[in-house]
Amino acid sequence: MFDIIAVDISGRHKTAEGYLMVCAAIAASVTADHVEKVNQIAIRSFRNKSAPSVQDVVKMIEDTVSELKSEATIVTEAGDMYNKPQWLINSMFSQNFKYQESLSERRCIEIAHHVSFSSRKLLLKERDIQQ
Amino acid sequence: MRAILVKRNDPRSDDEKNNLQMKELRELADAAGYEVIAELTQTRHPDRRYHLGRGKVDELAQLVADLEPDKIIFHNPLTTMQVYNISEICRCETIDKFQLILEIFATRATTHRSKLQVELARLEYELPRAKAIVSLLKKEERPGFMGLGGYEDSYAQDIKNRISRIKSELETIQKDNESLREHRHSKGFSLITLAGYTNAGKSTLFNALVDEEVKSKNMLFTTLLPTTRSLNVQGRDVLVTDTVGFIENLPHWMVDAFKSTLDEIFLADVVLLVVDSSEPLEIISKKLLVCHETMWDQLSDVAIVTVFNKIDKITADELTEKMLALDYLAPNPVAVSAMTGFGFDNLKAQIHDQLPEWERINLSFPMSEKGMSLVAWIFDEGLVHNIRYGNDISIDFEARDKIINKAISLAAEIS
Numbered sequence: 054m055f056d057i058i059a060v061d062i063s064g065r066h067k068t069a070e071g072y073l074m075v076c077a078a079i080a081a082s083v084t085a086d087h088v089e090k091v092n093q094i095a096i097r098s099f100r101n102k103s104a105p106s107v108q109d110v111v112k113m114i115e116d117t118v119s120e121l122k123s124e125a126t127i128v129t130e131a132g133d134m135y136n137k138p139q140w141l142i143n144s145m146f147s148q149n150f151k152y153q154e155s156l157s158e159r160r161c162i163e164i165a166h167h168v169s170f171s172s173r174k175l176l177l178k179e180r181d182i183q184q
Numbered sequence: 185m186r187a188i189l190v191k192r193n194d195p196r197s198d199d200e201k202n203n204l205q206m207k208e209l210r211e212l213a214d215a216a217g218y219e220v221i222a223e224l225t226q227t228r229h230p231d232r233r234y235h236l237g238r239g240k241v242d243e244l245a246q247l248v249a250d251l252e253p254d255k256i257i258f259h260n261p262l263t264t265m266q267v268y269n270i271s272e273i274c275r276c277e278t279i280d281k282f283q284l285i286l287e288i289f290a291t292r293a294t295t296h297r298s299k300l301q302v303e304l305a306r307l308e309y310e311l312p313r314a315k316a317i318v319s320l321l322k323k324e325e326r327p328g329f330m331g332l333g334g335y336e337d338s339y340a341q342d343i344k345n346r347i348s349r350i351k352s353e354l355e356t357i358q359k360d361n362e363s364l365r366e367h368r369h370s371k372g373f374s375l376i377t378l379a380g381y382t383n384a385g386k387s388t389l390f391n392a393l394v395d396e397e398v399k400s401k402n403m404l405f406t407t408l409l410p411t412t413r414s415l416n417v418q419g420r421d422v423l424v425t426d427t428v429g430f431i432e433n434l435p436h437w438m439v440d441a442f443k444s445t446l447d448e449i450f451l452a453d454v455v456l457l458v459v460d461s462s463e464p465l466e467i468i469s470k471k472l473l474v475c476h477e478t479m480w481d482q483l484s485d486v487a488i489v490t491v492f493n494k495i496d497k498i499t500a501d502e503l504t505e506k507m508l509a510l511d512y513l514a515p516n517p518v519a520v521s522a523m524t525g526f527g528f529d530n531l532k533a534q535i536h537d538q539l540p541e542w543e544r545i546n547l548s549f550p551m552s553e554k555g556m557s558l559v560a561w562i563f564d565e566g567l568v569h570n571i572r573y574g575n576d577i578s579i580d581f582e583a584r585d586k587i588i589n590k591a592i593s594l595a596a597e598i599s
Contacts, residue, residue, distance in 0.1 A: 055512055085515035086488045138196070154473055155513050156488075159480050 056125035059161035077169035080123035083157035095120035187218040191259035264316040380458035381471040382429030389522040390426040419567035462497035487538035490514035
C-alpha cells in the first residue's frame with residue numbers, strides 16, 4: 054500500500070468576477086487498483102484576475118497540500134500542469150510530484166475532482182456569483 | 185512490399201521513448217508484411233503543409249527515387265492535406281500509423297464480423313477526410329458558378345450511410361454476444377479475461393492454460409477477435425477469454441475489434457493483465473501505463489491479477505527487481521512462463537482467490553432416487569468437499585448463493 058496526495062483544481066475558466074478556483078487535495082492510501090482509505094481532505098479557494106500560469110497552479114497546490122498531515126507524493130492529471138514534462142514540474146515543487154499512472158491514482162483524482170467541483174458550486178451559490 | 189518509415193520527434197522529447205515508438209512502428213510494419221528499407225526521423229514542431237520540414241521532405245523524395253519503396257509510413261497522424269502534399273512531392277503512397285494498423289486488421293480479418301469491423305474503422309477514419317479528398321481529386325474539373333461542393337457532400341453522405349448500415353449489422357452481432365455472456369453468467373460461470381499490451385504473450389498463456397490451439401506468434405496483433413474457452417480452477421469452472429492487445433496512441437474506441445475486447449474486460453469477474461517481463465523495466469512500465477489508461481474509462485469493481493509472463497527469459501533477481509519496482513502499477517502480481525508452464529498453480533490459486541465468493545454448507549437428506557439426482561446436480565453446479573452415504577446422504581459442498589438456496593429447498597422437498 055502507498056500513500057499519495059491526489060489534487061484537482063476546479064474553476065480555471067473566467068467568470069464575471071475573474072477566476073474563482075477551488076483546489077482539493079486528498080491524502081489517501083492506495084494499492085495499484087484500489088483506493089484503500091481516504092485519510093484527509095483539504096480544500097482551499099483562490100481568486101485571480103488573469104488565467105493561472107503554471108507557477109500559480111504550483112503555488113495553489115502547495116498551499117492546499119500544506120494543510121495536510123501527509124507528506125506523500127503529489128499526483129495530478131497532466132492537463133492540470135498544461136501537459137508540461139514531469140521532470141520540469143517536479144523541480145518546481147518542494148514535495149515529490151508525479152502525473153497520474155495507476156487506476157487507483159486516477160480514481161483518487163476523480164474523487165478530488167468531485168470534491169473541488171461541488172465545493173466551488175456551493176461557494177458560488179453562497180456568494181451569489183453568476184458563472 | 186517495401187516501405188520507408190518516417191517519424192517526427194517533438195523537440196525536447198525523451199530519446200528513449202522515441203526509439204521505442206520507432207521500434208514499435210518497425211514491428212507493426214513487419215506484422216503488415218512490409219520490408220523496411222530505410223528510416224528517417226526529424227526533430228521539430230509539425231509543419232502544417234508537410235508535417236516535416238520542407239527540406240526533409242525533399243530528402244525523403246530523393247530517398248524514394250533511389251530506393252523505390254511501395255509505401256511511406258509515418259508514425260505521426262497526418263492530415264489529408266499533408267498526405268496529399270507528401271505524396272505529390274515524393275510520388276509514393278503515404279500512410280500513417282493508424283492506417284497501417286487498419287491494414288494489418290484488413291489482412292488478418294477472416295470472419296464476417298471482423299471484416300465488418302475493419303470496414304467500419306476505415307470508413308470512420310475516412311469520413312472527416314472525405315470532403316478534402318474529393319475536393320483535391322476534382323480540383324481540375326470544378327464546374328462554374330454555383331457548382332462548388334456538390335461532389336463533396338454526396339461522397340460524405342455515402343460514407344455516412346455505409347457507416348450506419350454496418351453499425352446496425354454489428355449491433356445485432358453485439359447483442360448476440362451480450363446475451364451469450366449473460367447466459368454464461370447466469371449459468372454460474374465466472375468470467376476471466378486476458379488483457380494486456382500487444383505481443384505480451386496473451387494467446388500463448390491462453391493456449392497453455394486451456395490446452396487450446398489459438399494462433400499465437402511473435403508478432404503484433406495476432407489475435408483480432410476474442411476467443412472463449414472453459415477452464416477448471418481448483419474445482420470451479422470458469423470461462424477464459426483471449427482478447428486483442430492494446431497499443432499506445434490508438435483511439436481504441438474507433439476500432440470495433442477493440443471495443444468488443446473492452447466490453448469483455450469490463451464485464452469480467454477477473455482480469456488477467458499480462459505483462460512481458462523480459463522487456464526492460466521502463467518499457468514494461470510504459471506499456472502497463474497504456475493498459476491502465478485504456479481500462480480506466482469504464483472499469484469498475486473488477487479484480488485484476490497482473491501476470492508477469494515470459495519469466496523463462498530472465499533471471500530470478502531481475503524478476504524480483506522488476507516486480508518490486510512495478511508494485512504500484514501491478515495489482516496481485518504472479519510470475520509465470522506460458523512456454524514452460526512454470527507458476528500456473530500459483531496463478532490458478534490467485535485467480536481462485538479473486539473469484540466471486542462461494543458459500544459452503546452441509547446438507548442432509550434421505551437416500552432415494554430423488555436424493556441421488558440432487559447429489560448429481562450438486563456435483564455439476566458446485567464443488568463437493570465431502571459426502572457420506574448411509575440412510576441419509578450428508579453432503580458438504582461449496583456453491584453460489586442461488587445454487588445453495590435451490591439445493592436447500594429441494595432437500596426440504598425430499599425430506
